[in-house]
Amino acid sequence: MQQDMVLCGARVVDPVNGIDEIREIGIRDGRFAALESLKSPRRVDLRGLVLAPGFIDLHVHLREPGQTHKEDIGSATRAAAAGGFTTVLAMPNTAPPIDTAERVQAVRQAAAERGVVHVLQAGALTLGRAGKELAGYASMQAAGVPALTDDGSTPQDSAVMRAAMQAAAALGLPIVDHCEDIGLSKPGVMHAGATAALLQLPGQPRSAEEAIVTRDIALARETGCRVHLQHLSTAGAVQELRAARQEGLPVSGEVAPHHLFLTDAAAAVYGVNAKMAPPLREESDRQALLAGVLDGTIACIATDHAPHTAAEKAAGWLEAPFGIVGLEAAVPLCLTGLYHTGFLSLSRLVSLFTQGPRELLGLPVGAMTIGAVADVTVLDLDAPHRLKVAEFASRSHNCPYDGWACRGKVVGVLVQGKWTGAAGYGL
Ligand SMILES: [Zn+2]
Structure with a gap:
């Protein structure tokens, strides 16, 4: 058992509990504890820093099993911890896909052995992510799956998606969906706009995303299924989500930092890392x-x-796989671009990484409630630094942000009261 601990002097920001003030946080046996319950605790002076509930990333590709040349559970969770995340939701588009309870169990076992943060595993919507037959939701739920998705794609047959939503709704499982109509998106490799024309590359129109957003909202209305729209990228999709939420439908959405901080013009600057x-x-x-x-x-x-890998990304615009690493850049980018610009309060920013995901999945983490697992993200709000992609803990370094100047960084995280992070803080 760890010695009881009090984190002192830091500004504590916990949107779920309505806290934004300097206060002391007690930790006993890996859980948040009332100060008066602690026995001869170790006091750790964290003056000048911010403590938030451990951040939750709802959209992470661990690449295990099957693609561990890109990443594995050890490297991905070390990247998560370095980036300030204490819980990740792993996408099931591995090789093979995570479409059975046995495969869910295998990931959970590996994460328990080699992971340094909490790993939640999403289950596939359809067997083999082929978009035809529904996977076994009840057994995957019993194995710990908190959500379903075919991320990387979505069932193109809307009748399959309706059946999936009916089955998921009956179990109270949310569906998190990658909204892409491949009949409209293929063979596009970037947004269908001026930059695609300039680079003479095939484009993907906004309708490829919006057609599925519209479908999913209609099916959520019909089935009552809890639906979360992944990585929204278009103005039309945001407007549809806004209207659906105003209607009171059980629909939510997420955005990735790259869609907040970059446009298609980045393709001409960063190449395939855009x-x-x-x-x-x-x-x-x-x-x-x-x-x-x-x-x-x-x-x-x-x-x-x-x-x-660099070799995969070197295949050029037409052949290179889609995507960038994001775990170690997201929080510095958002502190710099959303908080220090005055766009969001710190509490609102923290909420996007804690309260939002917590409420979507009904998780017990994301708040510093007495008795909850003591996951904490520790921030130095003002530290100026440059992102150094070569120093990322992730096994892959496909990322456009190398050298970007940031203000504010992650000092480390406590996962169940255990410190992973920079030395010298007494933790
Ligand atoms: Zn996706």
């Missing part, structure tokens, strides 16, 4: 996404951490 799905869009879309975050339409920021 190739992702859905693609970077135009400034008007970026502004609409920011507005969606500001007014609460979008309640979660998720990284869509998608590791690929």
Whole structure:
């Protein structure tokens, strides 16, 4: 058993409990504990730092099993911890896909042995992610799956998606969906706009995303299924989500940092490290996404951490896989671009990484409630630094942000009261 501990002097920001003040946090046996219950605790002086509930990333590709040349559970969770995340939701589009209870168990076992943060595993919607037959939801739920998705794609047959939503709703399982109509998106490799024309690359129209957003909202209305729209990228999608939420439908959405901070013009600057799905869009879309975050339409920021090797990304625009690593850049980018600009309060920003994901999945983490597992993200709000992709803990370094100047960084995390992070803080 660890010695009891009191974290002293830091500003504590916990949106779920309505806390934003300097106060002491007690930890006993890996859980938040009332100060008066502690026995001769060790006092740790964290003056000048911010403590938040451990951040939750709803969209991470661990690449295990089957693609461990890109990433594995050890490297991905070390990247998560370095980036300030104490819980990740792993996407099931591995090789093979996670579409049975046995495969869920295998990931959970590996995460228990080699993971340094909590790993939640999403289950596939359809067997083999082939979009035809539903996977066994009840058995995967019993194995610990908190959500279902075919991320990387979505069932193209809307009748399959309706059946999936009916089955998921009956179990109270949310569906988190990658909104892409491949009849409209293929063979596009970036947003269908001026930059695609300039680079003479095939584009993906906004309708490829919006057609599925519209479908999913209609099916959520019909089935009552809890639906979460992943990595939104277009102004139209944000508007549809806003209207659906105003209607009271059980629909939510997330945005990735790259869609908040980059546009399709980045393709001409960063090459294939600006190739992702859905693609970077135009400034008007970026502004609409920011507005969606500001007014609460979008309640979660998720990284869509998608590791690929340098060799894979070197295949060029047409052949290279979609995606960038995001775990170690997201929080510094958001502190710099959303908080220090005055766009969001610190509490609102923390909420996007804690309260939003917690409420979507009904998780017991994401708040510093007495008795809860003591997951804490420790931030130095003002530290100036540059992102150094070569120093990322992730096995892959496909990322456009190398050298970006940031203000504010992650000092480390406590996972169940155990410190992973920079030395010298007495933790
Ligand atoms: Zn996706």
